[in-house]
Amino acid sequence: xxxxxxxxxxxxxxxxxxxxxxxxxxxxxxxxxxxxxxxxxxxxxxxxxxxxxxxxxxxxxxxxxxxxxxxxxxxxxxxxxxxxxxxxxxxxxxxxxxxxxxxxxxxxxxxxxxxxxxxxxxxxxxxxxxxxxxxxxxxxxxxxxxxxxxxxxxxxxxxxxxxxxxxxxxxxxxxxxxxxxxxxxxxxxxxxxxxxxxxxxxxxxxxxxxxxxxxxxxxxxxxxxxxxxxxxxxxxxxxxxxxxxxxxxxxxxxxxxxxxxxxxxxxxxxxxxxxxxxxxxxxxxxxxxxxxxxxxxxxxxxxxxxxxxxxxxxxxxxxxxxxxxxxxxxxxxxxxxxxxxxxxxxxxxxxxxxxxxx
Numbered sequence: 001x002x003x004x005x006x007x008x009x010x011x012x013x014x015x016x017x018x019x020x021x022x023x024x025x026x027x028x029x030x031x032x033x034x035x036x037x038x039x040x041x042x043x044x045x046x047x048x049x050x051x052x053x054x055x056x057x058x059x060x061x062x063x064x065x066x067x068x069x070x071x072x073x074x075x076x077x078x079x080x081x082x083x084x085x086x087x088x089x090x091x092x093x094x095x096x097x098x099x100x101x102x103x104x105x106x107x108x109x110x111x112x113x114x115x116x117x118x119x120x121x122x123x124x125x126x127x128x129x130x131x132x133x134x135x136x137x138x139x140x141x142x143x144x145x146x147x148x149x150x151x152x153x154x155x156x157x158x159x160x161x162x163x164x165x166x167x168x169x170x171x172x173x174x175x176x177x178x179x180x181x182x183x184x185x186x187x188x189x190x191x192x193x194x195x196x197x198x199x200x201x202x203x204x205x206x207x208x209x210x211x212x213x214x215x216x217x218x219x220x221x222x223x224x225x226x227x228x229x230x231x232x233x234x235x236x237x238x239x240x241x242x243x244x245x246x247x248x249x250x251x252x253x254x255x256x257x258x259x260x261x262x263x264x265x266x267x268x269x270x271x272x273x274x275x276x277x278x279x280x281x282x283x284x285x286x287x288x289x290x291x292x293x294x295x296x297x298x299x300x301x302x303x304x305x306x307x308x309x310x311x312x313x314x315x316x317x318x319x320x321x322x323x324x325x326x327x328x329x330x331x332x333x334x335x336x337x338x339x340x341x342x343x344x345x346x347x348x349x350x351x352x353x354x355x356x357x358x
Contacts, residue, residue, distance in 0.1 A: 005239035013232040033212035035059035040346040154188035164196035236326030243269035254299025277349040289323040
């Protein structure tokens, strides 16, 4: 018997999405972003499925070390960089590249004695105002990196977009112009485009694109689906019915008893809840796919289970699968019902959910 709840991860979908992104950005290398446990899909699962990737982007050193220990030999880039002197030695030991976005990181590189130089991507704050060197300090910081013996040459260059997921927002073009103006004529590779940039802003694709959410078949743009771009969902979140029961009109269900049936019906109880990472705030009407149709959540999502209205003439049985999102029910649709983004849904799954590679 398959475990439940479970996240079924499709190897073929991941590989399809990688090839589709190569078609969308044919002049760029593709860096597969696998932070946050491969966006909930399993860090090593994704890396092992995507041996064709040109490299992998991660947020934390621990994630990169896990890939190296798992036998992954590809280029690895720490998108937030490191924050301790000792970690710089680990970068050298395990051949891991790093982003430098703050003076403190540059200070460490100038103070430490390394056995070999580190490959550095200098991050420019072109307008997001989160991480990166601002335009006024760029020349000074870049010059320091160039002369630092612990930095491999050339220094590579990057930025991050604030509004690329809004296709009509002029902010992305403005950021592109800031970045281009600062870096014109300098050596090294460039990377600007995240998933939204890759899909919607061709001029930002540059030497490398950093494909995160799109790699998993999910659109970064509200009101859009990954399938609109030829991408395939890589995760089916599946549980099962553990109870099917008659339910009378006027009767409530769940904590608080705030939902009451408008007519006689049959309720299904699905074994998944906020203890598994399914949001407690999912409202009445949030869809679940059961036996080829959508049925609505009713009552409050609890820690271990949720209730769905199967309909008065339902023939569903205990043990039937319930799909919370996936190929038949896009996670983007579920996210819109709940009032969040698909990124949050797929990355919030807890260890109680078995991750199964298909």
